[in-house]
Amino acid sequence: MMTVPNEPKIRLEHVGKMFDSFVALDDLSLDIRPGEFLAIVGPSGSGKTTVLNMLAGLDRQSSGTILLDGKPIAGPGPDRGVMFQDYALFPWQTVRGNVGFGLTHGPAGAGLDRAAREARVARVIDLVNLGGAEERYPHQLSGGMRQRVALGRLIANEPEVLLMDEPLAALDAQTRLVLQDEILRIWRQDQPAAERRTVVFITHGIDEAVYLADRVVVLGSRPGRLKAIVDVDLPRPRNEATRATAAFADLSRSIWELIRDEAIRATVE
Numbered sequence: 001m002m003t004v005p006n007e008p009k010i011r012l013e014h015v016g017k018m019f020d021s022f023v024a025l026d027d028l029s030l031d032i033r034p035g036e037f038l039a040i041v042g043p044s045g046s047g048k049t050t051v052l053n054m055l056a057g058l059d060r061q062s063s064g065t066i067l068l069d070g071k072p073i074a075g076p077g078p079d080r081g082v083m084f085q086d087y088a089l090f091p092w093q094t095v096r097g098n099v100g101f102g103l104t105h106g107p108a109g110a111g112l113d114r115a116a117r118e119a120r121v122a123r124v125i126d127l128v129n130l131g132g133a134e135e136r137y138p139h140q141l142s143g144g145m146r147q148r149v150a151l152g153r154l155i156a157n158e159p160e161v162l163l164m165d166e167p168l169a170a171l172d173a174q175t176r177l178v179l180q181d182e183i184l185r186i187w188r189q190d191q192p193a194a195e196r197r198t199v200v201f202i203t204h205g206i207d208e209a210v211y212l213a214d215r216v217v218v219l220g221s222r223p224g225r226l227k228a229i230v231d232v233d234l235p236r237p238r239n240e241a242t243r244a245t246a247a248f249a250d251l252s253r254s255i256w257e258l259i260r261d262e263a264i265r266a267t268v269e
């Protein structure tokens with residue numbers, strides 16, 4: 001990886017985003033550290049997806065600067081992988097075909113011969129616990145399995161930065177908990193930060209943000225703006241016991257208090 005120690009992986013400096021005269025995001029400055037798991041929470045309309053789209057290079061800020069490894073983001077690139085809530089799998093491709101799609105058809109596979117690509121796909125399928133389902137098609141999979149495929153496709157390309165927009169929101173509560181642990185394992189929470197990828201993870205779930213993240217960025221709305229950055233100093237590796245601690249409950253409550261009024265307002269307007 002190109003990461004320079006002590007330099008931020010991503011730096012946002014006074015970033016603003018307008019849609020015509022509507023301010024979707026106002027003056028956001030934030031450093032994201034290499035290997036960090038950063039969660040973003042905030043009420044509906046606070047600009048979470050707008051931030052992620054700009055980091056992905058799918059949209060451009062109206063003002064300010066966004067640097068990745070010290071260089072301005074000019075568009076999408078293989079150094080960043082994106083996963084959405086309803087990440088559309090290719091229905092005509094099997095699990096193996098979907099996981100390997102970026103390697104076969106995208107820049108991530110350049111320089112890998114067929115055997116190397118197949119070996120990587122097999123390793124990733126194992127990693128996301130889809131062994132035995134390689135030849136199944138998306139319509140033959142549960143929602144949880146489909147998001148595993150999407151996760152596999154994301155990491156098969158080995159991007160340095162994972163950008164995830166509510167990837168677990170469509171799943172039932174139990175499956176979501178299982179996949180949270182999978183994401184932490186894949187992120188290598190038991191390894192030093194230098195061994196990890198950088199993750200930016202948007203969620204509506206405050207508990208989910210606290211369970212997963214090193215820091216939680218809390219955005220406010222109207223206009224979208226930074227409200228607080230909360231350090232989550234819960235020890236790693238985290239597991240079921242983590243959720244039962246008083247520290248976990250305290251952190252979740254304090255984040256909820258930060259967004260409660262706006263979240264309630266967002267439901268009645």
Ligand SMILES: Nc1ncnc2c1ncn2[C@@H]1O[C@H](COP(=O)(O)OP(=O)(O)OP(=O)(O)O)[C@@H](O)[C@H]1O
Nearest residue numbers: 019022024042043044045046047048049050051224
């Ligand atoms: N292409 C667009 N054109 C006009 N307005 C937009 C566009 N994209 C987003 N917005 C507006 O910008 C604001 C921020 O949107 P964004 O999707 O980033 O919020 P969010 O925090 O991700 O919301 P949610 O939690 O509902 O997904 C919203 O008020 C939205 O309506």
